[in-house]
Amino acid sequence: MTRISLDHTFQVSKDAIFRDLDGEAVILDLQSGTYFGLNAVGAHIWQLLVRDGALRTAFDDLCREYDAEPAVLERDLIALVSRLTEARLGAVK
């Protein structure tokens, strides 16, 4: 499996339907019929990835928006993208 880095882009699946509510979100994968829950940060990252799939762009946005160590943000971003990819809610290129 590809080791995901900030140099990759994430293409959101056409089978994913996103619904947010007060910051949290759930994504329905129409292929499998399963729901994938996201907390507030995860929901925000998903929306960044929908806007621009470049992980580095999303990372830069997160660094501006959150008062956290860049290394932590990078780790969290890549962990989420990895989980989304495993759940077939998108593909890394």
Place this chain on the structure above:
Amino acid sequence: MYSISDYGVMIGDRPRITAYAEAMKRVITPGSVVVDLGAGPGLFALLACRFGARRVYAIEPDDTIQVAREIAAANGLSGKIEFIQAMSTDVTLPEPADVIVSDIGGVTPWFQTHLPSIADARRRLLVPGGTLIPTRDAVWAAVVHAPDLHARHTSPWDNNGFDFDMQPARRLALNTFKKGAVTDEQLLTELQRWAAVDYRTVDEWNVHAEVCWTANRAGLAHGFLVGLERTLAEGITFSNAPDRSGTLPSGSIYSTLFFPWTTPVTVEAGDTVDAELRAVLVGGDYVWCWKTTVRGRGQADIVKARFEQSTMLQDALSPATLRKTSASYVPALTENGRMARFVLDAMAQGMSIGDIATGLSREFSASKLRDPLSYVAALARQYG
């Protein structure tokens, strides 16, 4: 489940019933074994007897089957019809059927567990080469000018009478579809076939298909209409098409469905409308998605409007409920859950409803249990 008055409306839908009766008469011969799948009050079972069936199995999970039994008795047909109160997927018959007749779908074939149930019955309950009524469905769609139908989604929120901004509710309301009919003067495009199901072979519960229309006249388009052409047997069909090919009256239970667009769009003759419709069975019901793109005449690269809508976005949800839809959610038993577990454990031990209710009253606070006997009886009806 339907009420007896709902069944009355179905039986009163005379063109539909007449078409079913005609199809049954054609295929049922003396000696036939017939299954009435989702029998309700049992009209198709009675008709099967009238047309000469040797044996009829009327399968219906709801208590309405008791009414069907009484109607059969009133007509002297109790000896010919075996009533089975169960889901058809749980039924095994002593002999395969020559004919299975059913009308358990909705306005389209993609309704609850209709398709898996039909496919299961075809595989397990029907003799090889046997007859299914209906045979197939074709589903058509057309872009429509339908201000009244669109207003049913938006008007309560736009015109709430107090000038409040009720957009959050309006957004939900535009992600659902409703029954609704139009006249052929309201069609802005031809009817296009969107999808079809052949019950003799169907083995796929979901549908994903595109349809492309060219507007044949100018007008304000509010969404598209979806309807059905059902073939019960070769040459016996009914349709709810609003053009002249329709055979069902506007009051039929097979009403057309109106899928609203987020906002109405002015289209000119020659404009093109592409729609991607999709229905996916999730749990016991379908999630519908419809993506629409409207382009100007001869301007494939100029988009006049684009909408993405889904019934996944139609329901009011709290954040707590939203969390519970996720596969990763770990639920904990509430007081109600502990009460239900107590009752189910007691049922598994073979206790009577009265004894379970007494035990329940001892174990749980009175404030939670106003009527322990009714509570236990309700669970027993469902799981006992």
